[in-house]
Amino acid sequence: MIPMALLVVSLTWGLIRIAPGNFYSTERKLPAAVEATIRAKYGLDDPWYKQYATMMSNVVRGDFGDSLKYQGQTVNEIIWRHLPYSATIGILAYLFALIVGLGAGTYAALKQNSILDFGPMSLAMFGLSIPNFVLAPVLVMIFAFWLYALPPARWGGFSSLILPVITLGAIYAAYIARLTRAGMLEVLRSDFIRTARAKGLNDRTVLLRHAFRGGILPVISFTGPALAALLAGTVVVEKVYALPGLGDIFIKAVLNRDEPLVLGIVAFLSILIMAFNLIVDISYGFLDPRIRYE
Amino acid sequence: MEEVEKTTAGTSLWSDAWKRLRRNKLAFVSLCFLAFMVVAVIAGPSIIFWTTGFTYESTPTDRALVRAFPPSLLHPMGTDDQGRDMLARVLQGGRVSLMVGIISTIVSLIVGVSYGAIAGYLGGKIDNIMMRIVDVIYAIPYILIVIVLLSVFGGASTPAWIKWLSTNIGGAQNQGLSQLFLLFFALGLVSWLTMARVVRGQILSLKNQDFVMAARATGVGTFGIIFRHLIPNALGPVVVYATLTIPSVMLTEAFLSFLGLGVQAPYASWGSLADIGIKNLAIYPWQLIFPGVTMALTLFALNFVGDGLRDALDPQTRKF
Numbered sequence: 367m368i369p370m371a372l373l374v375v376s377l378t379w380g381l382i383r384i385a386p387g388n389f390y391s392t393e394r395k396l397p398a399a400v401e402a403t404i405r406a407k408y409g410l411d412d413p414w415y416k417q418y419a420t421m422m423s424n425v426v427r428g429d430f431g432d433s434l435k436y437q438g439q440t441v442n443e444i445i446w447r448h449l450p451y452s453a454t455i456g457i458l459a460y461l462f463a464l465i466v467g468l469g470a471g472t473y474a475a476l477k478q479n480s481i482l483d484f485g486p487m488s489l490a491m492f493g494l495s496i497p498n499f500v501l502a503p504v505l506v507m508i509f510a511f512w513l514y515a516l517p518p519a520r521w522g523g524f525s526s527l528i529l530p531v532i533t534l535g536a537i538y539a540a541y542i543a544r545l546t547r548a549g550m551l552e553v554l555r556s557d558f559i560r561t562a563r564a565k566g567l568n569d570r571t572v573l574l575r576h577a578f579r580g581g582i583l584p585v586i587s588f589t590g591p592a593l594a595a596l597l598a599g600t601v602v603v604e605k606v607y608a609l610p611g612l613g614d615i616f617i618k619a620v621l622n623r624d625e626p627l628v629l630g631i632v633a634f635l636s637i638l639i640m641a642f643n644l645i646v647d648i649s650y651g652f653l654d655p656r657i658r659y660e
Numbered sequence: 661m662e663e664v665e666k667t668t669a670g671t672s673l674w675s676d677a678w679k680r681l682r683r684n685k686l687a688f689v690s691l692c693f694l695a696f697m698v699v700a701v702i703a704g705p706s707i708i709f710w711t712t713g714f715t716y717e718s719t720p721t722d723r724a725l726v727r728a729f730p731p732s733l734l735h736p737m738g739t740d741d742q743g744r745d746m747l748a749r750v751l752q753g754g755r756v757s758l759m760v761g762i763i764s765t766i767v768s769l770i771v772g773v774s775y776g777a778i779a780g781y782l783g784g785k786i787d788n789i790m791m792r793i794v795d796v797i798y799a800i801p802y803i804l805i806v807i808v809l810l811s812v813f814g815g816a817s818t819p820a821w822i823k824w825l826s827t828n829i830g831g832a833q834n835q836g837l838s839q840l841f842l843l844f845f846a847l848g849l850v851s852w853l854t855m856a857r858v859v860r861g862q863i864l865s866l867k868n869q870d871f872v873m874a875a876r877a878t879g880v881g882t883f884g885i886i887f888r889h890l891i892p893n894a895l896g897p898v899v900v901y902a903t904l905t906i907p908s909v910m911l912t913e914a915f916l917s918f919l920g921l922g923v924q925a926p927y928a929s930w931g932s933l934a935d936i937g938i939k940n941l942a943i944y945p946w947q948l949i950f951p952g953v954t955m956a957l958t959l960f961a962l963n964f965v966g967d968g969l970r971d972a973l974d975p976q977t978r979k980f
Contacts, residue, residue: 370792374799381800385808491967495959497911497931499918500952503938511942602918606938617919620807628804636799 374636375425375629379418382625389434389623408434421629430630435622441630444615451521452611455603456596458527459535464589466539468582471546472573475581478551486543493540502533502606519608530607534600538592542585550581579653586646586653593642677896680972687968690961697958701754708748715748731946738946740936749928750951756929757955760844760913761906761962767848768909769902772855777886777894779856780863791860794853802850802912807921809846810839840927843916847909858901862894896973903966907959914955930955 390396390404405411409420424431430441470486477483509529510518517526553559554577562572601613612631619627682688709715719742731738731746738746779790797805813819822845826837866872867890875889891898914931916922918938923929930951937948 370796370799373796377796378800378804381804381808385811387811491960491963492956495907495963496956497914497918497934497952497959499915499931499938500934500948500956503941503948504952507941507945602915605919616801617803620804632800632804635801639799 370640371633371636372422372425375633376418376422378629378632379421379625382620382623382628383414385623387623389625425629425633430626430633433619433624433627435619435624435627441626444627445612445630445634448610448612448615451609452604452613455527455530455534455609455611456593458531459538460589460593460596462531462535463538463542463592466535467542468546468585470539471543471585472550472578472581474543474547475550475554476573483547487547490540490543493536494544496536498533498537498600499602499606501536502529502603505529505533506606519606521609526607530603530609533606534596534603538589538596541588541592545584545588546582549584550577553577553580556580583650583653586649589646677969677972681968684968684971686964687972690964690968693961694958694965697754697961698758701751701758704751705748705755708745708751712745715744719744730944738944738950740947741940741944746947746950749933750930750954753928753930753933753951754954754958756840756923756927757910757913757931757958760847760929761910763841763844764848764851764909764913765902765905767845768852768855768905769898771849772852773859773891773898774887775852776856776859776861777863777891780860781867781882781886781890783864783867787860791857794856798853803916805850806846806916809849810842810921813842813846837927839924843913843922847912847916851905851909851912855898855901855905858897859891859894862897863890866890866893900966900970900973903962903969907962907966910955910959910962 390401396404409417412420428442433439433441433444436444470490474483474486506518506529509516516528517523518529520526559572559577562576567576601617603609604611604614616628616631618624619631681691705715736747740746740749775790775794779787813822822841823838826841863886871893872885872889875885880888910930913922913929914934917929917931918935920935923932925932933951934948934955937944937951940947
């Protein structure tokens with residue numbers, strides 16, 4: 367896991383270095399003396415392998431150094447300052463997506479091919495098809511401008527979280543609902559469910575104790591990476607609702623060529639993604655008795 | 661050989677699937693809608709130009725008309741801030757958005773299918789390394805890759821073949837259009853990863869079957885086996901996944917344009933139109949509603965076709 371994360375960081379570093387432009391390049395050309403001082407200060411004139419080695423030794427120690435654009439602030443400071451916002455929205459959106467998705471998917475599978483199946487599933491398809499930068503302003507328009515029910519943007523209290531969470535969670539809820547329906551349909555037809563019914567278990571027990579565990583396997587493998595992506599913050603939601611999350615910081619860092627900040631966020635994200643993938647792999651074994659790890 | 665193919669043609673996988681797809685009303689309606697959209701975005705702008713003289717980029721010469729008008733008979737979708745006909749702009753944007761979907765998906769198909777097939781067939785250490793590379797690229801935010809690709813190959817350093825493509829397919833030779841084609845390729849180059857995984861999985865299950873052994877016994881080389889024998893047999897899931905890649909690439913493009921990184925003026929895509937519309941939502945709602953709804957409907961149809969194809973091509977899900 368750790369070597370993979372280091373590889374990701376190395377590639378990211380390479381990508382930033384390939385891209386033309388510098389963190390100090392602006393509209394106006396800097397005086398040669400100023401540029402030379404900046405380059406000397408950050409060691410930009412050293413051979414690339416030396417710069418790479420310096421960068422790597424810093425990254426391994428978990429010290430990404432100061433941001434190049436936000437003067438006097440370390441990368442770790444910036445990440446920890448903005449992470450709580452992204453994490454709150456991300457975790458709530460994840461719970462929202464799980465509850466809605468699992469509920470709707472299971473329900474649709476039980477009522478297969480009836481109107482109660484097609485209704486939620488068409489809605490889920492619609493959720494998948496509507497871009498969140500269209501959904502967000504429409505929600506703001508309805509709930510903030512017409513109904514005056516919820517604040518249109520900014521951070522402050524639980525009511526300000528509702529719209530961002532719905533916007534961010536909608537597409538994942540739709541995806542989870544579709545995966546759950548497919549997974550449940552497959553499981554409900556398998557022999558062990560027939561056995562469970564034949565034993566005389568009631569529908570509730572069959573569903574919750576037997577079918578559910580197998581039926582949500584596809585959901586589990588989808589939600590691992592999805593949770594990491596959600597936690598990283600989705601840029602659109604942060605932009606539309608004016609939330610100070612990590613996603614916006616990351617885009618700005620890339621555009622500014624703020625190398626330490628980009629590396630810090632990428633390293634953080636890649637460890638997060640790999641950790642979730644590991645958790646997913648382990649939880650497979652618990653959920654599906656057919657899967658056993660040596 | 662040929663005679664055998666002729667007699668089995670009637671019940672081949674593809675004609676069977678086509679029959680099933682036609683029976684799936686939702687998917688078939690979606691397919692018709694998509695065909696209509698394709699015709700509309702190809703012919704629409706010219707028809708509007710011939711009948712009314714509106715184009716997506718020219719503003720009216722009468723200064724009094726340079727403002728946003730609500731939908732009317734003359735402008736069925738209203739106008740934008742510069743008095744340009746929204747219908748013409750939405751259709752032009754549709755050209756770009758659909759081209760993004762198709763060209764990027766073709767790029768991701770070519771890269772993903774060959775990569776996945778090679779990894780799956782060669783197996784062992786090579787497979788392991790190749791798939792680890794995919795994992796690593798997965799962990800790099802795609803937005804970083806797209807931005808780097810766009811800035812490395814943008815401006816003066818646009819490769820000649822992209823310029824050639826934009827002249828011959830796009831029909832014009834200018835910087836803006838080559839940037840657009842560059843965007844198509846950049847998006848394709850970040851969306852092949854899942855395709856590679858899907859194909860590898862297919863190849864893994866196919867490569868130990870008898871027909872592969874037969875091909876090897878008759879002396880077909882590795883690449884011949886991969887590209888002539890294995891890939892055609894793995895095409896079902898590939899087609900399904902490709903149909904589902906188109907909407908996701910279109911969403912990515914819209915997202916990039918929303919951030920101001922994608923399509924640049926005077927060109928428009930549904931994403932960049934929606935971006936402008938959002939800013940004016942409270943006063944000129946039609947500027948978001950029409951591009952947004954058109955895009956949502958198209959994505960809706962694409963997703964339904966993808967679903968329908970999966971049901972049609974995958975005999976396992978047929979019973980559901």
